[in-house]
Amino acid sequence: MQRARSIVSKDFIIGTTGDRLFGSFVEHMGSVVYNGIYEPEHESADEDGFRQDVLGLVKELGLSVVRYPGGNFTSGYNWEDGIGPKAERPVKLDLAWRQLEPNTFGLDEFMRWTRKVGAEAIMTVNLGTRGIDEARNMIEYCNFPKGGKYSDLRRSHGIEQPYAIRTWCLGNELDGEWQIARKTADEYGRLACETAKAMRWVDPTVELVAVGSSARHMPTFPEWDRTVLMHTYEHVDHLSLHHYIGKKQNDTKTFLAMPLEMEQQIKDVIATCDYVQSVKRTSKRMKLSFDEWNVWREPDVEYVPWQTGCPFDWVKFHMEDALVFGSALLSILRHADRIDIACQSLLVNTIPMILTEKGGAAWRNPTFYPFLHASRYGRGQALRLVTDSPKYDTAAYTDVAIVDSAAVYNEEKGELTVFAVNRGEEAVLYELDTRDFGSLAFAEHIVMSHERLSAVNTAQRPDEVKPRTGGKTTLDGGRAESVLEPYSWNVIRFAVKGGQ
Known part of the structure; x- marks a missing residue:
């Protein structure tokens, strides 16, 4: 992986x-x-x-x-x-x-x-x-x-x-x-x-x-x-x-x-x-x-x-x-x-x-x-992530990060959210170093993916493509690890202890 x-x-x-x-x-x-x-x-x-x-x-x-x-x-x-x-x-x-x-x-x-x-x-x-x-x-x-x-x-x-x-x-x-x-x-x-x-x-x-x-x-x-x-x-x-x-x-x-x-x-x-x-x-x-x-x-x-x-x-x-x-x-x-x-x-x-x-x-x-x-x-303070991701090239683009991500911290609500897109055909183990936030609690990992990239929603099947909770994330001592499924949209949420 x-x-x-x-x-x-x-x-x-x-x-x-x-x-x-x-x-x-x-x-x-x-x-x-x-x-x-x-x-x-x-x-x-x-x-x-x-x-x-x-x-x-x-x-x-x-x-x-x-x-x-x-x-x-x-x-x-x-x-x-x-x-x-x-x-x-x-x-x-x-x-x-x-x-x-x-x-x-x-x-x-x-x-x-x-x-x-x-x-x-x-x-x-x-x-x-x-x-x-x-x-x-x-x-x-x-x-x-x-x-x-x-x-x-x-x-x-x-x-x-x-x-x-x-x-x-x-x-x-x-x-x-x-x-x-x-x-x-x-x-x-x-x-x-x-x-x-x-x-x-x-x-x-x-x-x-x-x-x-x-x-x-x-x-x-x-x-x-x-x-x-x-x-x-x-x-x-x-x-x-x-x-x-x-x-x-x-x-x-x-x-x-x-x-x-x-x-x-x-x-x-x-x-x-x-x-x-x-x-x-x-x-x-x-x-x-x-x-x-x-x-x-x-x-x-x-x-x-x-x-x-x-x-x-x-x-x-x-x-x-x-x-x-x-x-x-x-x-x-x-x-x-x-x-x-x-x-x-x-x-x-x-x-x-x-x-x-x-x-x-x-x-x-x-x-x-x-x-x-x-x-x-996504409402709060947008944070600048320091990210190391595997990359790929195409005829038009070079050094494309497989994991595309952003983070938002809402201090008032005591929430940290990381958004991540896996652009690759393989799962990625995504490590988040969150030690600067002190004590965190894992809230949820929302993921949206489908076995077919061509999948659509219709009036007859309106929920063919939809997100689900239960994505694979663990948190231990200021480090979180999430499995980003192939070709997936991910929302990884944490509660910041001591947040208001």
Whole structure:
């Protein structure tokens, strides 16, 4: 059996894993909204048309934030179409996803839904086809108490108190040629700067996110980010980054190593932010908003354009996808000092954590579980592990650690959690040196694995891929040993004696 070892010290602190790391994303795309979270005709629908079976699964995840309404959809969206009496709302052509948008679910419905979920909203303004005027009016509608045209319009809709939305994204992926009203970095940077000023004049308390590069493979990366920050550094709080990991060929070892590119992207963006900080000669340290991240696989359902609620990228994720997803999560935890916001993309039916059938069942995709575990046990101080792991090479990557791991210490709860992915086809004996924590008690070892990496969950077999307790871990004198099953996701938890 191969062996790996990590030293865990409560003094090796990376940073605090803020609540907003555990977020997701709802876009008007395919059946994310219509026939996803919103289906008034469904037998489980509540008085607002929200599917309660989906609502229950979302609550289970413990989401802290949900980003809305996009995504590419945002760059052609008129927010005013989704407020007020539904009978008066127009049906529009959505050019981003080539669908009919009935606007029966809009801003006000989303805010009601997030409150039922218990999550904070992150709102995105249209800086594609619209701009400063749209943004200042929208933030007045959402955040200003009363007395202005749009704040009083909100009150006329029966919403007396402002929504007080804290976090706002200044557009989405405006460097992409697929985007409606694509911008150059200078065009966008100037627009974002002036929009930020206007929005803060309405509500000085908001936090703003500037659009970074859409992907690391973009030819303008990271120059786009540098240029945008030169315009916006003094006016925004975060720079966004997006990353999707897709299997390009039938090569599991390469696929499992691909989160290394996500890790490098994070480092590249941090370096770019710090370069601009030095040029600006400021003490302000830019935070990151990883507001779109996920794995991606070819969809199981063919998309039919110019429909409402037709599935787009509806996919049953495989067991191997959950392992890659778990490693992506660990990359985010390991950069908790700079990543302040993270949104898995997307929540329901489009490369989702939750799948639904129109008029039918809702169930968990395998990626649901690593997110659930990180949300439950990953809040606290992210610790820098000193790890020695066996490695492997592929045609694309060298020195890939077979054991990918991260640790979080929650001093208030007296809990230490180690997350570990075994990327190998053999079991690994994983030793944890925990002596720095003094007296520990073993709590549990959760493991998710399957004899087939191609295993999926379906409406008929929703629990084919699911975690179980009872993983093999022993603890003796400040040293723990865990058997990491082949190709497995692991959550190893300890109680810190004397913790509050």
